[in-house]
Amino acid sequence: MPPYVIEPPALVTLPVAGTEARFPVRRVYCIGRNYAAHAIEMGHDPDRDPPFFFQKNPDNLDPSGEFPYPPRSTDVHHEAEMLIALKSGGSDIAVGNALEHVFGYGLSLDMTRRDLQGTAKKMGRPWEIGKAFERSAPCGPVHPVTDVGHPDHGRIALSVNGDLRQEGDLNQMIWKVPEMISYLSEYFTLAAGDIILSGTPAGVGPVAKGDVLEMSIASLGDLTVRVV
Ligand code: MN
Secondary structure, eight states: OOOOOOOOOOEEEBBBBTSSSSSEEOOOEEEESSSSHHHHHHTTTTOOOOOOEEOOGGGGEEEESEEEEOOOOOOOEEEEEEEESOOBBBSOHHHGGGGGGGEEEEEEEOOOHHHHHHHHHHHOOOOOHHSSOOEEEEBBBBBHHHHOOOSSSEEEEEHHHHHHEEEEGGGGGGGGGHHHHHHHHHHOOBBBOEEOOOOOOSSOOETTTTOEEEETTTTTTTEEEEEO
16 A cells, blocks of 8 residues: 555544544534524524535544634534434335435534624635634534434533523424434435534524533433533
8 A cells, every 4th residue: 555645644633422432533523503493592483494505624623621712713613412423325215115324313513603604605605614613613522323212302401601502302303313314415425424413492592702602412412511
């Protein structure tokens, strides 16, 4: 094998609950406006819009428990989301077969530079500057399906410094997990290592340095992230 001309970047991996083994990450897809109440709070019609996705970078995922307040923004928001980790993929996956491709589930935050995202929206520009910045996806370990099954209902919540800010139920997702996988696979070839962030319930809001974010999903446990 020929030598590399530069040091190859490290493979991004996530912890897997209950084992020393790691989950290697390939791509990160995020769905927008997947809970009706959040779509409404952002000024959109929850019923009429088809699903849409944007991407974060694999190395934006961060299981460290710390979120460094990012540069060039004064309005950084929390979005609590269930993470879906795929063990296989393909194209044109039928809704009925989609769950066979899931390795596990976890907790994650789609941290958003809302001011920069807002400007991008207004100007019809891409969202990366608001969404895909350094360490913008704090997350917890992946819980294998063999341990937790396929959670399709149960409370999802986030508090900031002990005050409840976001609360919903996984059963309020407009596009369910199998539908998201199927839809994505019509446009992209999904593969083992792909991650999907499944959208956030209502109650998104700003964070500040020193805040402690505590997220929970029934059956998947808790995630604590400190803003530094
Ligand atoms: Mn989101």
